[in-house]
Amino acid sequence: MxxxxxxxxxxxxxxxxxxxxxxxxxxxxxxxxxxxxxxxxxxxxxxxxxxxQFAEAHIHLDYANTEGVPRVNTSGTLFEAIGIWADRKAQGFHIKADIKAKALAAARRAAEHGVGFIRTHVDVTDPTFAGFEALAELRDEVRDWCEIQIVAFPQNGIYAYEGGDKLMIDAMTAGADVVGGIPHLEPTRDDGVASLKWLFDLAEKHSKPIDVHTDEIDDAQSRFVEVMAAEANKRSMGEQTVVSHSVAMAYYSPGYMARLLPKLAASNIRFAVCPNENLHLQGLGYNGPIPRGVAPVKQLTEWGIPVSFCQDSLNDPFYPMGDADPLRILDSGLHVSHMLTANHLDTPFDFITTNPAGNLGLADxxxxxxxxxxxxxxxxxxxxxxxxxxxxxxxxxxxxxxxxxxxxxxxxxxx
Missing domain, CATH: 2.30.40.10 (Urease, subunit C, domain 1)
Structure with missing residues (x-):
C-alpha cells in the first residue's frame, strides 16, 4: 500500500x-x-x-456501557460509583459474556476514532474473575486491529477488600500485563504505603510494569504520588511506572509542589490524566470556588514529565458519557490545563500518541x-x-x- x-x-x-x-x-x-x-x-x-495511531493509555473496558444497572449514580460522586459497582458484582449483574460484548463495542468505538493500542484496567476484586476472563479473551480476539494490555486493578483495594492481595497474585499468574493499585482507598495512610510497596514487589517478581490509580480524591493530604516516585526511583522502574489520575495534585500547596516536582522528574515516572472524567467526578460538595480536580498537566509537562490524556470510562457508573474519541479528550485536556498557546498547539498529538505509547512501553x-x-x-x-x-x-x-x-x-x- x-x-x-x-x-x-x-x-x-x-x-x-x-x-x-x-x-x-x-x-x-x-x-x-x-x-x-x-x-x-x-x-x-x-x-x-x-x-x-492514537493510543488509549487508561480506560476501563470491563465497566463500559453498564450505566444505570443496578441503579444510576444520582450524586455523580466517585464514591457512589464505587458503591454501585460493588452492588453490581454482588447482585449478579457481572456476567462474563455481557462484559465481553460491551467491552468489544467500546473497543470498536475507539478503533473507529483511530485508536490502535489500549491499556485497560480490569477489576480483579471479584472472585469470579468474570471481567478478567472476558478481557483476556477479547485481548486475543482483537489483536489484528487493536492491541490491548490488561492492568490487574484491585478496585476495592488489596487490604480494604478481604483477599484482595491473593486475587492480584492470581491475576498476574493468569496473564495480566500490568500491576495496578488504588492506595488512597486502603484503610489508612500506612496501609496505602504498604500496598504500594507490595505492588512494586509483585511487579518486580513478574517483570511487569506498574500503573496505579493514585490520589484520585479531593484531598490535599493524599500524597501517594511521592511514594510512587520514591519506589520507582529506588527500584530503577521509573520508565515502567505510571501514575494515573493524581487529582489531589490540583490541591497541593505551591510549597509542596516546589519540593515534589523535581522528585517526580528525577524518578522518570509517567502520568495518565483523564480530564473529562475528573472534571465530572471531582469538586463536588464545594460551595465555591469549585476546584477543577485535574492534575497540573502544564507544570508536569514543563518539568519534562510525560503526560497522556485518556478517556477512563464509557457510559458507566463513574461517567455517563464518553465516546472513546481521543481528540475530544485532548481538546478538554488542553483547555483545562491552560495549554492553548503556540508552544503547545504545534504538537498537541503527543498527549494521545507518543506519550501514551510510552506508558504502554511501545518502541518506535x-x-x-x-x-x-x-x-x-x-x-x-x-x-x-x-x-x-x-x-x-x-x-x-x-x-x-x-x-x-x-x-x-x-x-x-x-x-
Whole structure:
C-alpha cells in the first residue's frame, strides 16, 4: 500500500509513504513521484496529516456501557460509583459474556476514532474473575486491529477488600500485563504505603510494569504520588511506572509542589490524566470556588514529565458519557490545563500518541522508515486544526492493514 501526498510532522513538503507488510518501507517527497506512477492500492491523502495511531493509555473496558444497572449514580460522586459497582458484582449483574460484548463495542468505538493500542484496567476484586476472563479473551480476539494490555486493578483495594492481595497474585499468574493499585482507598495512610510497596514487589517478581490509580480524591493530604516516585526511583522502574489520575495534585500547596516536582522528574515516572472524567467526578460538595480536580498537566509537562490524556470510562457508573474519541479528550485536556498557546498547539498529538505509547512501553512510535505501520490519515492539514475541528479519522492502518476508512464529510448549503 502507498499513501500519497501526506503531511507529516517536521516536514515542509508532502510525502509518499510506502508500506510493505507490517512496516513503513520508505518515505519520499511527493514532488519526486512521476505523474504516470499510479498504483491500484494508492491512497491520496491530499495534503492531510499522517500521524501515528492514537493510543488509549487508561480506560476501563470491563465497566463500559453498564450505566444505570443496578441503579444510576444520582450524586455523580466517585464514591457512589464505587458503591454501585460493588452492588453490581454482588447482585449478579457481572456476567462474563455481557462484559465481553460491551467491552468489544467500546473497543470498536475507539478503533473507529483511530485508536490502535489500549491499556485497560480490569477489576480483579471479584472472585469470579468474570471481567478478567472476558478481557483476556477479547485481548486475543482483537489483536489484528487493536492491541490491548490488561492492568490487574484491585478496585476495592488489596487490604480494604478481604483477599484482595491473593486475587492480584492470581491475576498476574493468569496473564495480566500490568500491576495496578488504588492506595488512597486502603484503610489508612500506612496501609496505602504498604500496598504500594507490595505492588512494586509483585511487579518486580513478574517483570511487569506498574500503573496505579493514585490520589484520585479531593484531598490535599493524599500524597501517594511521592511514594510512587520514591519506589520507582529506588527500584530503577521509573520508565515502567505510571501514575494515573493524581487529582489531589490540583490541591497541593505551591510549597509542596516546589519540593515534589523535581522528585517526580528525577524518578522518570509517567502520568495518565483523564480530564473529562475528573472534571465530572471531582469538586463536588464545594460551595465555591469549585476546584477543577485535574492534575497540573502544564507544570508536569514543563518539568519534562510525560503526560497522556485518556478517556477512563464509557457510559458507566463513574461517567455517563464518553465516546472513546481521543481528540475530544485532548481538546478538554488542553483547555483545562491552560495549554492553548503556540508552544503547545504545534504538537498537541503527543498527549494521545507518543506519550501514551510510552506508558504502554511501545518502541518506535513514530512515522519513519523501518518502523511499524500503525498510522492514521486525519481530515485536517495540521494538528492544531484537527483539535479545533475534532476532525475525522479518514484512514486507520494497524500492522500495515486497513482497519477503518471513511469519506470526508460533505456539507451542502441550501442558500
Amino acid at each position: 502507498r499513501i500519497l501526498n501526506a503531511q507529516i510532522r517536521n516536514n515542509a513538503e508532502l510525502v509518499d509513504i510506502q508500506i510493505e507488510g507490517e512496516k513503513i518501507n520508505s518515505i519520499t517527497p511527493s514532488s519526486l513521484r512521476s505523474e504516470t506512477d499510479n498504483r491500484s492500492d494508492d491512497y491520496d491523502a491530499a495534503g492531510r496529516i499522517a500521524t501515528p 512510535y513514530k512515522i519513519a522508515e523501518n518502523t511499524p505501520a500503525n498510522l492514521l490519515i486525519i481530515d485536517a492539514p495540521d494538528e492544531k486544526t484537527a483539535v479545533q475541528r475534532k476532525s475525522a479519522v479518514l484512514l486507520s492502518i494497524h500492522r500495515g492493514k486497513t482497519v477503518i476508512s471513511r469519506q470526508p464529510a460533505e456539507v451542502k448549503w441550501g442558500l
